[in-house]
Amino acid sequence: MGSNSRLAVAVHTAGILALRGRQPVTSDMVATSVGTNPVVVRRIIGCLVKSGIAEVRKGSGGGAFLTRPANAITIADIYAALGEDELFQVPSLGKEHECPIGRAVRPILHQLFSGAEEAMIGYLAGINLEDLIKMLGEDIPDGICGEISDD
Amino acid sequence: MGSNSRLAVAVHTAGILALRGRQPVTSDMVATSVGTNPVVVRRIIGCLVKSGIAEVRKGSGGGAFLTRPANAITIADIYAALGEDELFQVPSLGKEHECPIGRAVRPILHQLFSGAEEAMIGYLAGINLEDLIKMLGEDIPDGICGEISDD
DNA sequence: CATTGTGTAACTAAAGTGGTTACACACTTC
DNA sequence: GAAGTGTGTAACCACTTTAGTTACACAATG
Numbered sequence: 001m002g003s004n005s006r007l008a009v010a011v012h013t014a015g016i017l018a019l020r021g022r023q024p025v026t027s028d029m030v031a032t033s034v035g036t037n038p039v040v041v042r043r044i045i046g047c048l049v050k051s052g053i054a055e056v057r058k059g060s061g062g063g064a065f066l067t068r069p070a071n072a073i074t075i076a077d078i079y080a081a082l083g084e085d086e087l088f089q090v091p092s093l094g095k096e097h098e099c100p101i102g103r104a105v106r107p108i109l110h111q112l113f114s115g116a117e118e119a120m121i122g123y124l125a126g127i128n129l130e131d132l133i134k135m136l137g138e139d140i141p142d143g144i145c146g147e148i149s150d151d
Numbered sequence: 152m153g154s155n156s157r158l159a160v161a162v163h164t165a166g167i168l169a170l171r172g173r174q175p176v177t178s179d180m181v182a183t184s185v186g187t188n189p190v191v192v193r194r195i196i197g198c199l200v201k202s203g204i205a206e207v208r209k210g211s212g213g214g215a216f217l218t219r220p221a222n223a224i225t226i227a228d229i230y231a232a233l234g235e236d237e238l239f240q241v242p243s244l245g246k247e248h249e250c251p252i253g254r255a256v257r258p259i260l261h262q263l264f265s266g267a268e269e270a271m272i273g274y275l276a277g278i279n280l281e282d283l284i285k286m287l288g289e290d291i292p293d294g295i296c297g298e299i300s301d302d
Numbered sequence: 303c304a305t306t307g308t309g310t311a312a313c314t315a316a317a318g319t320g321g322t323t324a325c326a327c328a329c330t331t332c
Numbered sequence: 333g334a335a336g337t338g339t340g341t342a343a344c345c346a347c348t349t350t351a352g353t354t355a356c357a358c359a360a361t362g
Contacts, residue, residue, distance in 0.1 A: 005242040006319080011263070012256050019252070026338065033250035035242070037321055042339065059329030060337040075263065085318095087238065087271070091156040091186070091351090099184035101170070101287075105163050108286045112162070112226065112278065119274035120238075120267045127263065135259050136252075157350080177307065188352055193308065210360030211306040242320090 009034055010044045010078050011132070017054060018070040018129040024056075024063030044082075051081035070133060076125035087120070088113040160185055161195045161229050162283070168205060169221040169280040175207075175214030195233075202232035221284060227276035238271070239264040 013030050027038040027045060034041065045064050048054035053073055056064045066073065090109045093102060164181050178189040178196060185192065196215050199205035204224055207215045217224065241260045244253060 004238070004319085005240040007239045007264070008241045008260050011260060012253070015256060016252060024338095028338085033253045035244035035250075035253060038338095039322070039341090040320065042341090043320095046340075056339065057329075058327085058337085058339050060331060060335095062329070062338055064339095087155070088158045089156045090159045093186035099186075101167060102163070102184045102186060104287050105166060108283060109159050109162060111286075112275075112283075113158070116271045116274045120271040123267045123270035124263075132259060132263075135262075136255050155350085175307095179307085189307095190310090190353075191351065193310090197309075207308065208360080209306085209308050209358085210362090211304095212361060213307055213359095215308095 004084070006044065006082055006084070007079060009036065009040065010048070010082055011075060013041060013044055013064075014048065014053070014066070014073065014078055014129055015132055015136075017064060017066045018073070018133055020065070022065055024061065024065050026063040029063070047081045047083065048078070051077070053077060053081055066129075069130075071128050071130035074125045074128045075132070076121050079121065079124055086113060087117045155235070157195065157233055157235070158230060160187065160191065161199065161233055162226060164192060164195055165199065165204070165217070165224065165229055165280055166283055166287075168215060168217045169224070169284055171216070173216055175212065175216050177214040180214075198232045198234065199229070202228070204228060204232055217280075221280035222282075223279070225276045225279045226283070227272050230272065230275055237264065238268045 012034050016030055016033060017025055027041040030041045030045075031038040045054060045056065048064070049056055052067060054064050055067050056062070090106055090113065093106075163185050167181055167184060168176055178192040181192045181196075182189040196205060196207065199215070200207055203218060205215050206218050207213070241257050241264065244257070
């Protein structure tokens with residue numbers, strides 16, 4: 001694709017985990033809700049686990065759940081968990097035959113782009129999972145895809 | 152690649168045009184400075200022209216030049232000129248078998264992601280080509296890759 | 303009219319994602 | 333301990349995007 005829907009899947013996943021509290025959620029359930037494959041979800045959840053946002057219990061009755069309360073997890077945390085490359089790349093040049101302007105511009109571009117990325121991350125840092133759930137509003141159903149309601 | 156170095160090329164290109172003022176710059180010259188192919192540069196310049204930032208004169212002695220003073224062109228203008236997709240995509244789901252949460256989450260994600268992109272663009276809008284040139288500092292040489300100095 | 307430079311098409315190559323299948327391993331539960 | 337459940341991960345395919353390159357027609361200068 002080239003286009004990143006990874007963050008969408010990750011936020012969606014984390015949102016579900018937040019809704020379910022300490023109830024473990026299987027990758028199958030999340031996949032059904034997101035509309036993708038369980039393996040795709042597991043790859044994302046793996047990122048969340050690696051950065052300490054989520055935890056996974058294996059075996060029967062297992063699944064993933066958040067390690068922190070929803071209001072202690074920002075979207076920026078989730079973004080960082082994915083470990084994406086920089087938004088904009090500055091192509092590296094050959095060492096020799098380089099234009100002096102070309103050489104001078106590159107560090108400026110780096111600075112510029114990292115500033116832009118910071119700005120974006122700053123925005124994401126201002127929203128946490130609890131906010132997200134609140135934004136979902138009243139129409140949150142009790143079950144994920146009708147499969148489960150609660151114990 | 153998947154990674155966007157297009158913005159880097161575009162900003163680099165626009166920077167050179169800004170440095171050269173009304174002197175037309177050929178795609179060959181820019182390509183040498185950027186370290187890429189003239190065609191790649193022409194594709195980028197085409198975007199700049201389409202959005203009114205630059206103009207192109209064909210034929211001998213021709214090339215591209217900016218239509219506005221450098222301080223009237225922000226990096227956000229250049230970013231917009233490229234016509235990139237949204238930074239983060241929200242995957243579209245099949246219509247039927249959709250989880251109610253899945254359905255509720257998608258518009259929230261859209262809102263979230265466009266907010267993030269706005270934040271980034273806002274940052275880019277705060278920097279114009281004149282700022283960029285100033286950042287280059289004193290070590291701006293007089294020529295692009297030593298080929299030309301001035302008329 | 304010759305030269306120069308753009309615009310564009312066409313093709314190749316490389317990389318990232320998503321989707322899928324398959325299977326070993328861990329953990330729970332009985 | 334045995335069975336069942338769910339994860340982790342590898343392997344592979346399909347698709348998309350981008351960069352790079354060659355080639356050539358067309359426009360404009362001089």
